[in-house]
Amino acid sequence: MLMEDKVDRLKNRxxxxxxxxxxxxxxxxxxxxxxxAKDVYGDNLLLITATSSxxxxxxxxxxxxxxxxxxxxxxIINSEELDIPGYSDNPPDxxxxxxxxxxxxxxxxxxxxxxxxxxxGSNTDDLSDFRPGMKAKHEKGVxxxxxxxxxxxxxxxxxxxxxxxxxxxxxxYACLASRFPYGEKITKEKLERVGNAEFEIRKLGFSQFRxxxxxxxxxxEFIPSEMDKAWSIKSQLTEIIKKSGxxxxxxxxxxxxxxxxxxxxxxxxxxxYLKSDIK
Numbered sequence: 035m036l037m038e039d040k041v042d043r044l045k046n047r048x049x050x051x052x053x054x055x056x057x058x059x060x061x062x063x064x065x066x067x068x069x070x071a072k073d074v075y076g077d078n079l080l081l082i083t084a085t086s087s088x089x090x091x092x093x094x095x096x097x098x099x100x101x102x103x104x105x106x107x108x109x110i111i112n113s114e115e116l117d118i119p120g121y122s123d124n125p126p127d128x129x130x131x132x133x134x135x136x137x138x139x140x141x142x143x144x145x146x147x148x149x150x151x152x153x154x155g156s157n158t159d160d161l162s163d164f165r166p167g168m169k170a171k172h173e174k175g176v177x178x179x180x181x182x183x184x185x186x187x188x189x190x191x192x193x194x195x196x197x198x199x200x201x202x203x204x205x206x207y208a209c210l211a212s213r214f215p216y217g218e219k220i221t222k223e224k225l226e227r228v229g230n231a232e233f234e235i236r237k238l239g240f241s242q243f244r245x246x247x248x249x250x251x252x253x254x255e256f257i258p259s260e261m262d263k264a265w266s267i268k269s270q271l272t273e274i275i276k277k278s279g280x281x282x283x284x285x286x287x288x289x290x291x292x293x294x295x296x297x298x299x300x301x302x303x304x305x306x307y308l309k310s311d312i313k
């Protein structure tokens with residue numbers, strides 16, 4: 035499918051509805067979707083951002099700024115995952131419970147305010163990863179027009195650049211809970227520790243990285259092209275990490291990759307946690 039055909043297909047998907055709410059993180063995907071949806075729906079569009087311990091302050095501020103830049107109505111709600119029974123124990127299907135609560139809250143607002151459909155920013159790349167939240171999305175009737183229209187992350191960045199969106203080159207983001215190995219207890223203090231450390235490292239100009247928290251050890255993942263840079267400022271990185279509260283720091287030689295915490299799960303485990311009656 036040609037790139038331009040995907041945009042046409044996306045718009046045709048959107049015009050199936052008269053109004054919409056977008057679960058808006060302020061990331062690459064939801065910002066692009068919001069920009070295209072604005073052309074289709076005009077004022078019949080609402081962005082909803084959920085704030086919680088897993089969503090750092092700097093991402094919230096960026097979401098507010100982007101909504102203002104796009105000129106779209108924006109509502110901020112609280113969806114504290116740590117209040118969900120069992121969530122902080124960090125099971126492999128943690129994201130299912132998070133998304134279930136989030137989409138329930140967004141669906142309620144959409145119903146109360148008369149919006150026809152709720153969208154999220156999932157793209158086709160997300161479909162190949164282990165994402166229990168997708169099960170919740172299907173159960174709650176949330177649509178994914180980017181994935182439905184065949185958009186990859188690369189496609190979204192390409193068109194975001196054409197549209198001069200500031201998120202075109204923004205690094206991919208996932209909630210801070212994804213920084214912890216399954217089974218390690220998640221607390222507000224641990225989330226703040228990771229969030230503060232990543233905030234300081236972002237200032238150093240790295241384009242894509244993660245801090246994975248293993249108790250008192252911080253495992254840093256950088257894309258291969260930036261590993262030399264990371265090594266050259268290892269003393270600075272060590273200072274940031276230790277100041278944030280970690281005792282040890284290590285550089286992952288495999289480099290950055292999405293969902294690296296899922297590497298401990300075998301295919302049988304994944305099928306168990308993804309099992310759903312949704313066809």
